Amino acid sequence: MGGSASLIPRDLLSEYQELTFLSKQEILLAYKRFSELLPKEERENACSARVSKSQILTLPELRANPFQHQICHVFSTSESGDDSMSFEDFLDMLSVFSDSATSDIKSHYAFRIFDFDNDGILDRKDLEQLVNCLTGQGEESQLSSAEMEQLIQNILEESDIDKDGTINLSEFQHVVSRSPDFASSFKIVL
């Protein structure tokens, strides 16, 4: 284990503990998993290194997820827009998907994950893309355009409270808050 030599500084660890929903053990485990993604020579300073998106997506927890690109995109703070992740971004992601995160914060990030074009609202295009992600890429499992149209119409009717044709964050959170299963399904265990 090359990663075991380097440790998170104590003050950083406590800071992470204060700012995320993770326990000390979870942070350490995350650190271990993160440094395993790095090449050997970079493991010494894993706290400041960045892992490329393709590398992040090799994690078994994200590998099969249809929203993997969006998740990387939402949590990455990369300046260049290549969706690479630093350790802090990684922790951020785990914190939001952790057991103890509030459903408020979970729904906020869920909204951003579902907001594919990143314009702050879920419009018809976002919904279509979302449904396509949910139903998978297979030919037979795709919905036809008429069905899709109808489905999106129904979704908008149900959740667009102010009738502006799009779903904004608070409307989304309102819908999600009515589902007891959301908090338990919006979870990734490392």
Added chain:
Amino acid sequence: MSQPPSITLHVPEGSESDGQEPSPDNERALHTSFHQLILEQSSLIEAGLELELQERGRESPSHLAIPDACAMAWPEPGQGEEHPSYSSASLQILASMPSRTIGRNLGAIISQYCNRTARLRRQCSRPPLQQLCRMARPSLRQYDLETDPTRATLEEKRRLLVKELLSLSPSQCSHMLLTMPLSLAEKSILRRQLSGRRGPVRQHAHHWSPFSPCGWSKVCVSLGCRGLWYRLLSLLRTAQPGHYALKQIGGRFGSSVLSYFLFLKTLLMLNFFSFLILLAFVVVLQAVYPTASVSPQPFTGLELLTGAVTMESSCAFLQGYFTHSLLFYGYYSNVTLNDPCTSSPQGSVCPFTAPLLPYNLPLAYLFSVGVSFLVTCILLVYSVSRSFRESVGSSTGDLAIKVFCAWDFKVIQRRSVKLQCENICTQLKVEQLGNAKPSDPNLASALSIAPLGPAVLQWDKTLLQTQSGFGSSAAALLQELLGEQRSRSHSQSRCQCLGHCVIMLLAWVLALGSVLGCVLAVHYFSEHMHMVQQGQQARGSGRLQQEAILLVLPLVVSLLNVLMPHLYNLLAMWEKQDSPVTQVYVAITRNLILKMVILILLCYHWLSRSVICSTEECWETCVGQDLYRFMMMDFIFALLDTLFGELIWRLILEKRLKTKQRPEFDIARNVLELIYGQTLTWLGILFAPLLPAVQMLKLLLLFYIKKTSLMRNCQSPSKPWQAARMSTVFITLLCFPSFLGAAAFLSYTIWSVQPSETCGPFRGLETIYKSGKRWVLVLEKSNPNITWFAWVYQHLLENTSLLFFMSVALIAVIYFNIQVVRGRQRVICLLQEQIANEGEDKVFLIQKLHSVYEQRHRRS
């Protein structure tokens, strides 16, 4: 900066601060004033927009990810679909509305949380006077923040937020910081600013502070220890019992099957607490001071060995060795461990009861059972209330919820992900079908493509697969089924309706009749077995044979418990319930009725001592043994069920039928079996204090066996399963018939059944309850200072009026809560109306804005 240049509504301040809404008369005036305002502001807005776009380019693109997302996205023609007539400028304004920026923009999030913090602060302390007028309308206050040019930059906003946060208490502040949807880097900037402002005094509160001198001085020494400690911690994390297994299950089968295992874990925890209490106060003491009177039969290793293998000798082993062991009631003595506090071993115990009082084993026995029930009750009520809170307000038929909350992020296996996709797809199609009206032109096409009614879905899964291949015969069949379903849901003829009702009624009559039959069978069978047993005893046949007879009744009961659910499944298939959810509920109800009625009959037999345990000297031990046998049999049948229902069935499906299908894990039935086992444990806790330990062992084994079988034999469930709601139902079932029933049984036993004369801690008493009474008298005599205790006991505990008042108070509290909930519902309705109105206003304003631009466009 990135915050939206919104319109500052300089509505005449008077009307706002008066708190009056403008009357409908001057509504028109207000509208025109808006119009004026928009005209005035539009030039400003444009300047602001340009500025914003420039700024946004410079801002760290992490949150916008694509810089100028809105600038790029909005002018696209495709985006204009919803408002096809709007110009790009008005669309830009739309995009920068606060409700939209909050979902993507760092600055907007910070401002929102700033406002929230301010609101929180106002709750704790009285606000300064100047803010009162702003308080009147938080939305206006937000506008202030958004538009005030002096607070334009992100840095400023951050400063403002820090200022607001500083006014909170440290714990509130850290919680606020924790719950902000900001990136960790952003949060740590805020935290640094906070700690910088807060100064060393407040810092002191956090013992782990990075700035504490202690931490720095010991850095070198602690580094090595820390490394070790961290490694240990991460080891602990991975070695946490069941953690990895649960992750595996969740990763493959999703939340639905996981809920079964979580339920199992809850049961394990409940049993652990009961076990701990009984172990500490009764079992250990009895083990330390064993009764010398009974010499246990010699225990040979062979007995244990064979006992583990064959049933007969397991029984023999049970009867012979276990009868006089800590496992059962009969072994416990009624001694009082006297010599208070003089001999050292009791010294630790005696302060528990009362100073200078001996340790009274019967009392300890009674209290331990009582306390363990109390603890279980509290834990159960707590988990019921928590799960109610989680699942309250959920609605079923919502497409939006289905879409937004459908994805289970825990599922990580590729195959399972694919299955989940397919399931969601079929669910959406079915839901779609239910929602659409028959006259809808879209439906025609939808129907031809996805002719899948819920009945079809649950009826046969293989049909679903043939359907995806669009086989002609299958398609025809599906069309037919579809027509049937359509007619059922829309134009159900009276005859069909009647037929359906008759079938339902018949199914219920059959189900209840079968329950009655089962109960009668168990009753007569137990009587018959009693006769046989007496005959055997009279003839003096071998011990082994006698013990084997004892096992027959549990065997029959367990057999019924295993076989009847399958009969009910057949019934369900016949009656064809409309929705899978109703089907599950009906199955649960029938199974529950069966199990409860059989248990009630058995309880009756045990307590009346007419058939079972009638000839025994120590009937409590006999009942305890009986319960132990039932539990063991239940476990064996659970194993057999796993073997045949899952393993053999899979082999048949794979080898014989050559399908890729695998059996599905029946969550409802399995959870009900767990509830049944737990009920047995609770019933037996008085007669066999170590039964929770046995149950714990059983649950642990079951956990790993079920997990292994699941991983090897099963596929993820195809039916929609509302995990949260179902676990609420199950925990309620565990609480209501199961726990309360067991508590009632035990209370009856304690209050009005005479314990055995010759064995157990309560020998020679009229009822078990009398031991408590006697103790109070002893207490009163031994120490006159605590006569009040006896008084309290006599006047409060024995008095029924207290119970009456308590229940009245409870009912009053419940009534009060119901009223509160009703009031809240009304408020919610009003708020919803208000939101709808606001939405109309918004549309109106958007249109106005658009017309303004139109005019300007035409003018220029």
